[in-house]
Amino acid sequence: MGFLQDAPQLPHPYRSDRLLHGLLGRALPAERRAALEADLLALGDYAQMAWARATSSSRRKPVLTQWDAWGRRVDRIELTTAWQEGPQLTTGHGVLAAGHADDPHARLEQFARVYLYHVASEFYTCPLAMTDGAATALKASGNRALIERALPHYLSRDAAGFWLSGQWMTENTGGSDVGRTETVAKQDAQGQWRLYGRKWFSSAVVGEAALALARPEGAGAGTAALALFYVETMDGAQRKPELRIDRLKDKLGTHELPTAEIHLEGLPAWPLGELAHGVRQVAPMLNVTRTWNAICAIASMARAIALAHDYATRRQAFGRPLIEQPLHARTLADMQAEFEGAFALAFEVTALLGRVEHGTAAPHEAALLRLLTPLAKLWTGKLAVKLCSEALECFGGAGYIEDTGLPQLLRDAQVYAIWEGTTNVLALDNLRALASDGYASLRTATAEWLVGNDDLHAASAIGHTLDAAGRWLEQHGGRREVLEAGARGLAFTLARCAAASLLARQAAWAATQGDARPAAALRRFVGHGLDRLGLPEDGDTALLLG
Numbered sequence: 001m002g003f004l005q006d007a008p009q010l011p012h013p014y015r016s017d018r019l020l021h022g023l024l025g026r027a028l029p030a031e032r033r034a035a036l037e038a039d040l041l042a043l044g045d046y047a048q049m050a051w052a053r054a055t056s057s058s059r060r061k062p063v064l065t066q067w068d069a070w071g072r073r074v075d076r077i078e079l080t081t082a083w084q085e086g087p088q089l090t091t092g093h094g095v096l097a098a099g100h101a102d103d104p105h106a107r108l109e110q111f112a113r114v115y116l117y118h119v120a121s122e123f124y125t126c127p128l129a130m131t132d133g134a135a136t137a138l139k140a141s142g143n144r145a146l147i148e149r150a151l152p153h154y155l156s157r158d159a160a161g162f163w164l165s166g167q168w169m170t171e172n173t174g175g176s177d178v179g180r181t182e183t184v185a186k187q188d189a190q191g192q193w194r195l196y197g198r199k200w201f202s203s204a205v206v207g208e209a210a211l212a213l214a215r216p217e218g219a220g221a222g223t224a225a226l227a228l229f230y231v232e233t234m235d236g237a238q239r240k241p242e243l244r245i246d247r248l249k250d251k252l253g254t255h256e257l258p259t260a261e262i263h264l265e266g267l268p269a270w271p272l273g274e275l276a277h278g279v280r281q282v283a284p285m286l287n288v289t290r291t292w293n294a295i296c297a298i299a300s301m302a303r304a305i306a307l308a309h310d311y312a313t314r315r316q317a318f319g320r321p322l323i324e325q326p327l328h329a330r331t332l333a334d335m336q337a338e339f340e341g342a343f344a345l346a347f348e349v350t351a352l353l354g355r356v357e358h359g360t361a362a363p364h365e366a367a368l369l370r371l372l373t374p375l376a377k378l379w380t381g382k383l384a385v386k387l388c389s390e391a392l393e394c395f396g397g398a399g400y401i402e403d404t405g406l407p408q409l410l411r412d413a414q415v416y417a418i419w420e421g422t423t424n425v426l427a428l429d430n431l432r433a434l435a436s437d438g439y440a441s442l443r444t445a446t447a448e449w450l451v452g453n454d455d456l457h458a459a460s461a462i463g464h465t466l467d468a469a470g471r472w473l474e475q476h477g478g479r480r481e482v483l484e485a486g487a488r489g490l491a492f493t494l495a496r497c498a499a500a501s502l503l504a505r506q507a508a509w510a511a512t513q514g515d516a517r518p519a520a521a522l523r524r525f526v527g528h529g530l531d532r533l534g535l536p537e538d539g540d541t542a543l544l545l546g
C-alpha cells in the first residue's frame with residue numbers, strides 16, 4: 001500500500017476553544033463560570049462523538065410516511081439519530097431553560113451551550129431556536145393563559161414534558177414579504193379560531209406547537225392586518241387531522257432537518273394578543289431566532305477552521321507540513337481574524353439580550369441590541385459561507401469529497417444567509433434600527449469598548465469609518481431609494497466597526513492575562529478593512545440591468 005493521508009481530527013470543541021474560554025473569562029463571574037463548566041464539557045464531548053459518528057457512518061435523512069398500510073393518513077416522520085437524541089440532551093443540559101433563568105448572564109450562558117452543540121445537533125438547533133423565540137414572544141405578549149400553558153413545556157428540563165414550537169410565517173407569496181400572507185383565521189360557531197391556508201417552509205413540523213401568522217377573516221390587506229396565533233399540533237400521540245404534511249423539502253443542505261410544506265385545514269388557534277399587528281408581536285421571536293442564526297453561523301466557522309487547522313499540521317506538501325507553508329499559514333490566520341471578529345459580535349448580542357431582558361442594561365443598550373441583532377445575523381451569515389468555502393479549499397480535492405464530512409459544512413452554511421431573513425432583508429431591517437437611535441447607540445458603545453485599548457491605529461480606523469458611515473447616512477437619509485440601495489454596504493461597515501471595537505476590548509482584557517493573540521486578531525481584522533460603503537449610487541445599476 002502506498003501513502004495514506006491521516007484524516008483531520010476534531011479537537012475537543014470546548015477544551016480547545018480559546019475564544020470561548022477568553023469570552024467566559026472576561027464576561028462571567030467565576031462562580032457562574034464554574035456552574036456552567038459541566039454542561040459545556042458534556043456538550044463538547046457530544047460534539048466530538050457526533051463528528052466521529054458522522055464520519056464513520058452513512059448520512060441519513062428524515063423520511064415522511066403519509067399513509068399507513070391500511071390507508072390511514074399518518075404523516076409520520078422518522079428522524080435521524082442526532083434528532084432523536086436532541087430532546088434528552090438539550091433538556092438535560094438546559095439549553096433552552098438556561099436562557100430564561102433569572103440572571104442577566106442567562107443568554108450568554110445559553111448561547112455558549114448552543115455554540116458547542118450546534119454542528120453536532122444536525123440543525124436540531126433550528127426548532128430549538130424557534131421554541132426559544134416562541135417562549136420570548138409569548139412572554140412579551142403578556143397572555144397569561146398561553147404562557148402558563150406552553151412555557152413549562154418549552155423550558156422543560158425533562159424530555160418527557162418538552163415541546164418544540166414552530167414558526168409558521170413563510171407562504172408561497174414570499175418569505176420576505178410576509179404582509180402578503182394568505183392564511184385566513186376564521187371563528188367557528190363556538191367562537192374557536194381556526195386557521196386555513198398553506199405554509200411553505202415549515203421547519204420543525206415535528207413540534208408540538210407553533211406560532212403562525214394569519215389574516216383574520218374580513219381584515220384588510222397588508223402587514224398591519226395580520227394577527228399572530230398560537231397552535232398545537234398533536235392530539236395525544238396523533239397529529240391533529242387539521243394539519244396535513246404535504247411533503248418534505250429537498251434542500252441544498254440541512255438535510256437532517258425535516259422542513260415541510262403543510263396545509264392548515266381548520267387547525268384550532270388562539271390569538272396571542274390583539275387581532276392585528278402580528279408582525280410586531282412576532283418580532284421578539286424573530287430577533288431571538290436571528291441571534292441563534294448568528295451563533296450557529298460562528299459555530300460552523302469554528303468547526304471549519306478547527307478542521308482546516310488540524311489538517312494543516314498533518315498534511316505535507318513540498319517537503320513540509322501545510323502549516324509551515326507561508327501562504328497557507330497566512331490564509332488560515334486571515335480566516336481566524338475574521339472569525340474572531342464575528343465571534344465577538346455574535347456573543348455581544350447574546351450578552352446585551354440578557355441585560356435588556358433583565359432590566360440591567362445601560363440606557364443606550366436597548367437601541368444597540370436592536371441594531372446589532374440584524375447586523376450580527378447578516379454579516380455572520382455571509383461570512384460563514386466564505387470561511388467554510390475557504391476551509392474546504394484548505395483540503396484540496398479532499399474538501400470536495402462527500403464522505404470526508406467537509407462538503408456538508410459548506411452546504412449547510414448557505415442557509416444562514418437565507419433563514420430568518422436574507423442579507424438584503426436584514427440590511428433593510430438595519431435601516432429601521434438606525435432610524436430609532438441605532439447610530440448614536442453604536443457610537444456610545446464603541447467609545448466604551450475602546451477604553452483600555454492601546455492599538456491607536458485600530459481606534460483611528462474605527463473612528464474614521466464610523467464618521468464616514470455617519471456622513472453617508474446624513475447625506476442620503478432623505479432619499480429612500482439611495483438609502484436602500486446602499487443598505488448592505490452600510491450594514492457590513494457598521495458590523496465590522498462593532499466587531500473591531502469588541503476585538504479591542506477583548507484584546508485589552510487578554511493582555512492582562514498575558515495573551516497577545518486577540519490583539520493580533522484585531523490588527524489583522526482592521527488590516528482587512530472596515531469600510532464597505534462601496535460606490536455611490538450613480539445610475540449605473542439601471543444601466544447594467546437595462
Ligand code: MFK
Pocket residue numbers: 123125126129130167169170175176177178179203223224277279280283284286287289290292293296418419420421422425429432
Ligand atoms: C440554527 C439557526 C436557527 C435559526 C432558526 C431557523 C428558522 C428558519 C425558518 C425561517 O426562516 S422562518 C422565516 C423567517 N422569515 C423572516 O425572517 C421574515 C423576513 N421578512 C422580514 O423580516 C420583514 O422585514 C418583516 C416581515 C419583519 C416586516 O416587513 P413589513 O411587512 O415591511 O413590515 P413593517 O411594517 O416594516 O413592520 C411591521 C412592524 O414590525 C413594525 O412595527 P410597528 O407595527 O410598530 O410599526 C416594525 O417596526 C416591526 N418590526 C419589523 N421587524 C422588526 C420589528 N420590530 C422589532 N424587530 C424587528 N426585527
